[in-house]
Structure formats: structure tokens, C-alpha cells
Amino acid sequence: MRAWQVAETGEPERVMRLAETERPEPGPGQLLVEVLAANVNFPDALLCRGQYQIRPPLPFTPGVELCGRTEDGRRLIGTPVLPHGGFAEYALLEEAASLPAPDALDDAEAAALYIGYQTGWFGLHRRARIAAGETLLVHAAAGGVGSAAVQLGKAAGARVIGVVGGPEKAGVARALGCDLVLDRHADDIIASVKEFTGGRGADVVYDPVGGDSYAKSAKCVAFEGRIVVVGFTSGTIPAPALNHAMVKNYAILGLHWGLYAKYAPRTIAECHRELTRLAAEGTIKPLVSERVPLEGAASAVRRVAEGRSTGRICVLP
Structure with a gap:
């Protein structure tokens, strides 16, 4: 599969490389998902720089928020299990922490509903x-x-x-x-x-x-x-x-x-139900300003890091 890899820390466009890699193997409680959409977040730049609170082993794939499809056809949103982030064709999700993508939102919008x-x-x-x-x-x-x-x-x-x-x-x-x-x-x-x-x-x-x-x-x-x-x-x-x-x-x-996932995990599911209701009513709708192919991920991370984007930039593998 194709995936962006960071083998050394630094500015995103300098250290991110698009490469052919093996699909990640899910561990206990994990799901392999086909990435449908992965939105760019400021922490992606911090991960590349080695400045985020989580420092995955090198090399890793950035992309901390995605909408993916499981082998049995479920559409889920969540934070991928690093070092296998969302800027790839396949990633891993913790089954217990993943949430159903709202029917009212497309893949990019659904991914943006998470973080x-x-x-x-x-x-x-x-x-x-x-x-x-x-x-x-x-x-x-x-x-x-x-x-x-x-x-x-x-x-x-x-x-x-x-x-x-x-x-x-x-x-x-x-x-x-x-x-x-x-x-x-x-x-x-x-x-x-x-x-x-x-x-x-x-x-x-x-x-x-x-x-x-x-x-x-x-x-x-x-x-x-x-x-x-x-x-x-x-x-x-x-x-x-x-x-x-x-x-x-x-x-x-x-x-x-x-921290809510650690200390009060039920509240995340409760919040998601409320967000799903608001999305179904049309009260909220994530702003996705750009949809770029996988090849555009590094440039997108740079633009977000520099504060030059609006809403979410979505990477579509």
C-alpha cells in the first residue's frame, strides 16, 4: 500500500515521504480499515517535528483523524493507532474507541466530526x-x-x-x-x-x-x-x-x-450521539475547505501548520 512515512523529525514537507509499505497487522482489539478520508490537524505537524505529547517510533505515518471502512463494510471514524496514521491507504483503529460515521455526513465531513x-x-x-x-x-x-x-x-x-x-x-x-x-x-x-x-x-x-x-x-x-x-x-x-x-x-x-477516553470513556459515546443528532438536523456540518489526493498530504500539513488554511483539509487516499 501507499503511505506517507516520517523517518526523521523536522518540518513536514522536508521529512514526509510517500512510500510503498506493507499493510499494518491489527493486534488484539484492533481493526484494519481502508482509509476513506483523513483530515489534517495541527498535531500532525507537531508529530513530524517531534513536538507532540505522543512520540511514535520512527518511521511512522502521520494523520490523527480518519473515516475508514472495515472489511465487513462498516464506516467508522476515530484516531488511528500510531505508528500507522491516516495518511495511507490502510490504517488501524481501536475497535472500542471507534465510532459509527453519521449517515448525514460524507467521508471527509464524518472524519472532521471526531477531534x-x-x-x-x-x-x-x-x-x-x-x-x-x-x-x-x-x-x-x-x-x-x-x-x-x-x-x-x-x-x-x-x-x-x-x-x-x-x-x-x-x-x-x-x-x-x-x-x-x-x-x-x-x-x-x-x-x-x-x-x-x-x-x-x-x-x-x-x-x-x-x-x-x-x-x-x-x-x-x-x-x-x-x-x-x-x-x-x-x-x-x-x-x-x-x-x-x-x-x-x-x-x-x-x-x-x-483524557476522557482514559477517565470517562462513556462520555465520548454520549457526545457522539449528540453530535450525530445535530448533524442529522443540519445544525452542524463540518467545514471541509479542501479535498486533496494522497500525494498532497505533506503540502496540506504545511499549510495547516502555517495557519493558512480554513476549516479542515481532507486527504482522500
Whole structure:
């Protein structure tokens, strides 16, 4: 089969090589699946660089999210078992952790429902306990993780402010349903959020960016607001001033979605049932901005790593 291989760590386009390899052999509790669609995520770039929390043995195949078909014809979504990632014609899934692909979504959309939407749902509902009528501020609102949070925030009845980088991404955020779109390059984020909320600030902030985005969030979060820390695509991990959180009465909430599989696995299936319902209603629909052949995977990972993509880029083996 054809699969992308990383034999040394470094920038994705330098270290990823498309090669002929043997199909992976499933171990106990694992399923061999034909990869129907594998979406590109920021962790794919971190894996290539050797900077992800999981470091698979070299050589490995990146691709942390896929929709695949089993030998008996089931269409499943999940995180492939590394080192056999999704940028290949075949991969492995843990049967206990895989989920049925929603009928309402095609292969690329179904794959995108896994990491981004599960993370968004847990962040907004389990961690922040978002309520209808509240104001949600989403950083990187046109990206794969941010676009999911925007749709889930609207589904929860929140007013959504989307922060993006540039006019093209602003258009994407508006199309997703943001009530207010702010360009971090051109707009005063703090003043605009305060004006939009009548001085109150954002009740919930969803931040996959970190760095300066977090610093601005802390200055425009509401009394008893919640900042959900999802990741650090900016490359800068903020050092929050806890005295500021105390005097302003807001909460800083960490979210590592993968821990639910270890400590509360039933909640992932419960979340998937809710996401499947919302997809069937048409309330949520993953934004797949590009569909590229397997040969385009390395370039796609680079574009995502550089923040030049919107929604999800899908690799179609």
C-alpha cells in the first residue's frame, strides 16, 4: 500500500515521504480499515517535528483523524493507532474507541466530526457549561477547531464572536454564523468585545491559539466568565496572572479531550450521539475547505501548520 512515512523529525514537507509499505497487522482489539478520508490537524505537524505529547517510533505515518471502512463494510471514524496514521491507504483503529460515521455526513465531513467537534462539545458543555444567551468568543474561528466551536456555540443558543486573521477568514467566519467577526490584524479585540456586550465582556472564551490571544481574552472576559484553554497554535504558551483571575472573578479551564477516553470513556459515546443528532438536523456540518489526493498530504500539513488554511483539509487516499 501507499503511505506517507516520517523517518526523521523536522518540518513536514522536508521529512514526509510517500512510500510503498506493507499493510499494518491489527493486534488484539484492533481493526484494519481502508482509509476513506483523513483530515489534517495541527498535531500532525507537531508529530513530524517531534513536538507532540505522543512520540511514535520512527518511521511512522502521520494523520490523527480518519473515516475508514472495515472489511465487513462498516464506516467508522476515530484516531488511528500510531505508528500507522491516516495518511495511507490502510490504517488501524481501536475497535472500542471507534465510532459509527453519521449517515448525514460524507467521508471527509464524518472524519472532521471526531477531534474538533468532540473537543468543542467537551470544552463548551463539560468544562464551560455554556448557557443559551451567553456570549462566546472563539479564537481562530475559521480554522478546523474554531469553526466547530462556532457551530456548537450557535447550537447551544449563544451569541458568537469570531476572531480571525485576515479578510478571507472573516468571510468564512461570517458564513459559519458568527454574530460579530473581528480581524486580529485590524480590529481592537478588547474594545470591540466590550462594545458588543455592553461592557460585560465574553462569558466564555474558546482559545486554541494561546500567546497574545490569551492575553487579550483575559482583558475582555466577563465577571464569572470562563476561558477554555484548548491549545497553543501560536507557539507561545501563556503564563496567566492568577491574581488577575482572582480579582476579576473568572475561571481558567484546561481541556485535554484525550483524557476522557482514559477517565470517562462513556462520555465520548454520549457526545457522539449528540453530535450525530445535530448533524442529522443540519445544525452542524463540518467545514471541509479542501479535498486533496494522497500525494498532497505533506503540502496540506504545511499549510495547516502555517495557519493558512480554513476549516479542515481532507486527504482522500
